[in-house]
Amino acid sequence: MVPITVYLIVAAVLFGIGTVGVLISRNIIIMFMSIELMLNAANLALIAFSRALQVPDGHAFVFLVLTVAAAEAAVGLAIVITLYRNRETINIDRFNLMKW
Amino acid sequence: MNLDTIVFFVSAIVAVFGATMMIAQRNPVASVLYFIVSLVAQAVLYIQLGSVFMGAVLVIVYAGAILVLFLFVIMLLNLRGQENLTDRSPSVSRFTKYLISALLFVEMWFVVKSGFFPDAGQVGVMVEAPGTFGSVEEIAMVLFTRYLYPFELTSILILAAIVGAVVMAKRERSGGAPSTPSKGQEPTNTVDEAGR
Numbered sequence: 001m002v003p004i005t006v007y008l009i010v011a012a013v014l015f016g017i018g019t020v021g022v023l024i025s026r027n028i029i030i031m032f033m034s035i036e037l038m039l040n041a042a043n044l045a046l047i048a049f050s051r052a053l054q055v056p057d058g059h060a061f062v063f064l065v066l067t068v069a070a071a072e073a074a075v076g077l078a079i080v081i082t083l084y085r086n087r088e089t090i091n092i093d094r095f096n097l098m099k100w
Numbered sequence: 101m102n103l104d105t106i107v108f109f110v111s112a113i114v115a116v117f118g119a120t121m122m123i124a125q126r127n128p129v130a131s132v133l134y135f136i137v138s139l140v141a142q143a144v145l146y147i148q149l150g151s152v153f154m155g156a157v158l159v160i161v162y163a164g165a166i167l168v169l170f171l172f173v174i175m176l177l178n179l180r181g182q183e184n185l186t187d188r189s190p191s192v193s194r195f196t197k198y199l200i201s202a203l204l205f206v207e208m209w210f211v212v213k214s215g216f217f218p219d220a221g222q223v224g225v226m227v228e229a230p231g232t233f234g235s236v237e238e239i240a241m242v243l244f245t246r247y248l249y250p251f252e253l254t255s256i257l258i259l260a261a262i263v264g265a266v267v268m269a270k271r272e273r274s275g276g277a278p279s280t281p282s283k284g285q286e287p288t289n290t291v292d293e294a295g296r
Contacts, residue, residue: 002108007145008212010112014119014138016205021123023197029128029174033135036166037119040142043158051149051233059239060247062154066161067254071261073166077173078268084177085271 007048014041028083028090032076039069107148115141128174136163151234 014037021034043062050058080090087094118138125131139162146155232238243251 002105002148005212006108006112007149009209010115010145012205012208012212013116014142015208016201017116017119017123019204020198020201021119023201024194025123027126027128027131029170030123030125030131033131033170034123036162037122037135037138040139040158040162044142044145047146047149047151047154050151054233056233056238056242057246059151059154059234060243060251062151063157063239063243064247064250064254066157067258070161070166071257073169074261074265075268077169078265080173081176081269090177 004048004052008045011041011045011048014038014044026091026093028080028092028095031092032073032080036069036073039065104148107144111141111144111148114138115145129171132167132170132174136167139163139167149234153234153236153239 018034018038018041021037022031025031025034043065046058046061046065050056050062083095084090115138118134118136118141121134122131122138125134139158143155143158146152146158
């Protein structure tokens with residue numbers, strides 16, 4: 001059996017890649033997907049802890065995180081559509097004003 | 101090196117590879133497809149950890165619903181991956197961004213390696229899970245008893261998300277939208293007017 005620390009390192013690597021994606025990406029959709037990737041990395045850590053401690057609570061947490069991620073995707077993509085309609089771009093550097 | 105370890109390393113490498121390619125792509129559609137590759141590899145990791153149900157939910161809900169929503173929005177926006185995304189210099193240099201991410205990763209690495217968790221000696225070694233671990237029955241048992249209140253609250257969250265998404269994506273009735281309307285929005289508008 002692979003020890004839990006290796007799973008946690010994989011989760012940490014995925015979270016780090018998600019952070020890099022959020023920071024360096026100019027495309028708002030790729031930025032948004034990087035946030036989803038960070039949520040997934042946290043889920044992997046939760047599942048690994050759940051397995052290592054032999055309790056099913058981690059699965060319930062992952063379930064709730066998935067629900068929140070779905071709701072976040074719906075609202076976030078609606079925001080992306082509105083921004084694109086008003087600015088005709090998805091470049092994140094163009095969205096630097098709260099009010100036009 | 102037994103089969104378990106080989107499966108783990110292959111799926112871990114595929115997950116990290118998919119994630120890396122996801123943030124490296126210029127075309128958002130290719131980025132979504134690489135994210136799906138990464139998700140399937142993560143589902144394999146879940147199944148290897150004994151939670152078969154969560155692996156299935158990850159593939160069905162994430163790859164099947166959320167990422168298809170992303171693809172749908174990309175199609176709706178009519179992006180072709182040739183937007184000019186480099187017309188302004190960023191306010192923070194790229195090196196600083198990589199440095200911040202690397203610092204965060206090193207921090208996480210130290211936390212994982214430090215044995216910070218209580219009873220780290222026991223946690224570090226995976227023991228064989230009982231046969232019912234991660235089954236639908238066990239997850240439902242904990243979700244509908246101990247976590248019943250948060251579970252019910254998620255329904256309110258989803259309701260708020262639905263209303264919020266509709267309010268956000270709805271076109272304003274008069275003025276407000278100086279841009280030319282995209283073709284994908286037309287059916288929504290007609291339904292909206294028919295409903296009034």
